[in-house]
Amino acid sequence: MAFILPALNTDASAEPAVRVPITVLTGFLGSGKTTLLNRLLRAPDMHGTAVVINEFGSVGLDHDLVDHTQENMVLLANGCICCTVRGDLVEAFERLAQSPEAQRGELRHVVVETTGLADPAPILHTLMGDPRLARHWRLAGVACTVDAFNGMATLDQHTEAVKQAAVADRLLLTKTDLVPPDQLAPLAERLRAINPLAAITNEPDDALQALLGLLDRPSTERVAVQTEPDTTRSFFFPVSAPGTHDPNRHDDHIRSHVIVRDQPLSRDGFMAWLDMIAAMRGDDLLRVKGIVQLADDPEHPMVIHGVQHLFHPPQTLPRWPSDDRRSRIVFITRDIEADDIDATLRIFERRRTRGTRPVPPV
């Protein structure tokens, strides 16, 4: 099947005033994605919400289980998540963009429900990086449901489940009523180890609220990268600072690191380093978020956000969100040591900022 795509207008002034936010809902098979999605769609004030469902198997079923009062529902064809779905996803969003609701400006949110077996990275890559989508849509966030009863075993047995948890902005524990609190704590701790950036909810209403919160999240959500424990802030879990790495956080080969720099970084050097890391180990960079002070523009922090090989174009904030002006970059990686990240950044971070060329000794 061939598609004629609308030409992209490169004139910035022709950009739509508002790009519709997309929230990706992922989670392993049976973790409660569809149940949560139905609750979301029944919530008040959810008009203008479209649903895109990616299913697994020759006969789609999930879409039949979703509340059909929702008109804007698009079912992605089945197929290999790495190739077929990318094209289907672009096509689905182009169809949505042409829908009467979108044309009238009434489409407010889109929720993409992934198949439970999916590595969400290809979907995120498409949503973040495909130029055909960038004009109308923006990725607002990723929520991941985790079955509290089976979650530990699922994480043991399925690397896809670990990756789903690693890329999420919100981890939503489901079926918590089936599990005593003392059994819940180890799962929550393991999830924090996999993804210390994500907030974890364990009450049904909290999960719904967390998902609702993601729908309206601005794309440049403040990067709250903590380096010290701070019990007064509950939205993000603290991340161990260098030298305080928790050796217990080594399950699943997933590790989180925070790189902190007190001095501003060379823009060219930093970007070259980030490029190099992504090129060499993109498969293992599950999530990268950071706020960076650059030597050539220290008053305006640069925010970076990447999933595996793909990074959003860096954004420059109009001001620092707090008094903390250090560069702080959080990596959630698979089998990458913090020391290697740190040692290579040191090579690049001061590139061409050292003043005049030295005079060779006589």
Add this chain to the structure above:
Amino acid sequence: MSTAVADPRAERLANLWSRLSAQHVTLGAGCGCMTGGVSVSLEDFELDIADYLWAESERLGETAVVAFLLQPGAIDQQTKPVMHLLTRLETGEADEAVADWLLGRLARTLDSFAKLHGPSSV
């Protein structure tokens, strides 16, 4: 001046960098703007590595190291400054303290590059 001695650490690093520096990586392909895709070899980062060693030695007041690094000329005027430096260290041109200072940092840097690049480089 203390006695110059050939250093097996330098030989290991020279072999490592010889293999590693020929490896190519494609830069820019990961940006969401989809405008990248420049293939470079790690050898292209030699200037960055040598420049870092020079800056660190200056910052820490290691005048003997600075002098050794700049002996062939300004860093940005040297050809393959890292490989050349390793060759000089391998043949024992540096005294022990300078060699220790440089080889410790070079090992940390080049081993990290190798580990990031993958098992075939280690």
